[in-house]
Amino acid sequence: MALIILIAFALLFVITHVGLSSLAVKAALEKRLGVGWVKGLYSIVSILTFGGMIVTYAFFGARGAALWAPLGWDNAFIWVLMILAFLFIAYSMSTPSPVGADMGRPAKPEARGMLRVTSHPQNMGMLCFGLAHVLVTGTVGGLALYGSLVILPLIGSWHETAKTGRSADPAVQAFLKETSPLPFAAILAGRNRLVLGEFALPTLLGAIVAAGVAVGLHFIL
Numbered sequence: 082m083a084l085i086i087l088i089a090f091a092l093l094f095v096i097t098h099v100g101l102s103s104l105a106v107k108a109a110l111e112k113r114l115g116v117g118w119v120k121g122l123y124s125i126v127s128i129l130t131f132g133g134m135i136v137t138y139a140f141f142g143a144r145g146a147a148l149w150a151p152l153g154w155d156n157a158f159i160w161v162l163m164i165l166a167f168l169f170i171a172y173s174m175s176t177p178s179p180v181g182a183d184m185g186r187p188a189k190p191e192a193r194g195m196l197r198v199t200s201h202p203q204n205m206g207m208l209c210f211g212l213a214h215v216l217v218t219g220t221v222g223g224l225a226l227y228g229s230l231v232i233l234p235l236i237g238s239w240h241e242t243a244k245t246g247r248s249a250d251p252a253v254q255a256f257l258k259e260t261s262p263l264p265f266a267a268i269l270a271g272r273n274r275l276v277l278g279e280f281a282l283p284t285l286l287g288a289i290v291a292a293g294v295a296v297g298l299h300f301i302l
Contacts, residue, residue, distance in 0.1 A: 087134055087143040087222055091229040094130035099236055101126065104244060138226045145221030152216045154299075162213035164292065165264075169195065169206030171288035175281055178202065179256055180245040190256035194279040197268065200242065200260040204234035238262040 100106055101123050110119045137143045152159055172195035179190035180200050195202045211230025215223060242262055245253060261267040268275055 083137055083141040083143040084145045084222055084225075086141075087137040088225045090130050090133040090137060091225040094127075094134060094229050095233045095236065097126045097130060098233055099240060102237075102240065134226050134229070138222055143222040143225075147219055148221060148224060149219045151219035154217060156216075159213050159217060162209045162216075163295075166206045166209035166213065167288040167292040167295075168285075169199070169202040169209065169264075171284050171291065172280065173203035173206060175284045176202070179253060180241050190250070190252045192256055192259040192267075192273055194276070194281075196256075196260055197273045197275060197279070198260075199262060199264040200257070201234070201238040201262045204238045204262070205264055208234040 101110070101119075107119065110122070114122070154160075176194045176196055178196055178200055192200075199205050207230050211227045211234070214227035215231065218224070218227065239262065242257065246257060259267060259273050261270075261272075267273040
């Protein structure tokens, strides 16, 4: 029963995120409720669905059958994914994307720093985190919980890019041509280049500290 509830929460987590952020639904709700109430509703639904997944998984044993032999935390690929996760998320805060979430959007669309690597650093950080945990759990419950953190960033990145692509702002269109949701795709295609000097050192140090704290908590918990 707990596993079914977990899967239901995972589906609701993805569906409500995409649905509430769609232009038609968002416009209708803002017209009826107001912008502030819609943002509040979005936050509440996110907390309830994601929190429901965590509680069901952590406290009610929603694991289910094993689907594959899980990778160990000593696997190099897992560490690469987790390092990328913390770097993407940290730099998404210092260099917010014009095609990302509404929070902290920059005044001028410009592909600098991590935005040269990916137009959705926050989503890609979530994806790397989710994928790493999917690979080290290997159960139905782990796939439902952490898999939602892989599926939602993929759908969300496409969804947000498609919405922003309708903009008539030439600066936004230029930004979309200079970068890509898929990490390093624009750089490999020759549409951009990696400039290490644009990666702020304090942000890098913050990502390292956060990663160290996370590793320490794994040993404690």
